[in-house]
Amino acid sequence: MGLIKQAGDLVYTFRFLRLLTTKFEDTEAYKAGIIDENGKRLKSFDLNTMDNRNTYKNYYTPFHRLVFNIKKIMEKVPGGGSRLASYAAALYLLKEHFGVKEKEIKKSLNVDPLDFMLEQTEWFVLEDMRLSPGSYKVLSEKLLNDTYDEVVLPRDKVSVGEDCYPVGEMFGLNIYEVTHSKTRKNIYVAVSELSR
Numbered sequence: 001m002g003l004i005k006q007a008g009d010l011v012y013t014f015r016f017l018r019l020l021t022t023k024f025e026d027t028e029a030y031k032a033g034i035i036d037e038n039g040k041r042l043k044s045f046d047l048n049t050m051d052n053r054n055t056y057k058n059y060y061t062p063f064h065r066l067v068f069n070i071k072k073i074m075e076k077v078p079g080g081g082s083r084l085a086s087y088a089a090a091l092y093l094l095k096e097h098f099g100v101k102e103k104e105i106k107k108s109l110n111v112d113p114l115d116f117m118l119e120q121t122e123w124f125v126l127e128d129m130r131l132s133p134g135s136y137k138v139l140s141e142k143l144l145n146d147t148y149d150e151v152v153l154p155r156d157k158v159s160v161g162e163d164c165y166p167v168g169e170m171f172g173l174n175i176y177e178v179t180h181s182k183t184r185k186n187i188y189v190a191v192s193e194l195s196r
Contacts, residue, residue: 013094019067028059029068035060039068089188092170093143102170124191131164131176136194144185145177157181158189 024030024039032055034045041060046052094100124132135157142152152158158178166174173190180187 015063016067017091019064020071024068024071027064029064032056032059035068039072089142089170089175089190089193092168092175092188093145095168095170096145124194124196125174129166129174130162131160131178131191131194133160133162133164134196135159135181136178136196138187138189139193139195142180142187142189142193144180144183145187146185152180152183152187158187158194 019027024035025037027035029035030037032045033042034056035041045056047056095102124136126132136159137155138152138158140154144152158180160176160178164176164178167177167188168175173192175188175190177186178189179185
């Protein structure tokens, strides 16, 4: 039963991330006229016909509404530029936990890898690709690598040791493992998710 649950969790995680990274205009809900380009439900969508009710049930489920609301909130957050880097670090965590290949992730998600490469920054990176040692603040919420349920909050401090080399990469972004100062647990980050 554990393997089936784990596979189901992975499928829903990919569905969630795919929908979260899809522009509102590219969703079936938008194409069906249920939402506008900002993800807001259109009052003009008529639920009185059977076809429209079925369309609504298929393309605007509670799952869709949850993802759309999270997406709208994320778009309002200042510093949203590091959002793609956060996706890359989260996807790397999935890749490590479930043993999924990056090629499968690229195929499953509707994301252009070039968007991620634009996020790469060289701030805090030494010539040998190590992160400069010291204390940093994270710009967005993060999950702890070992529990996945405790959240690191924006502006929480993380420490970087002397030998902090990339542990891997996702969509061309180097991913580093740093230590959350409060919990002393490790998290994955991309450089553009850090500030001094």
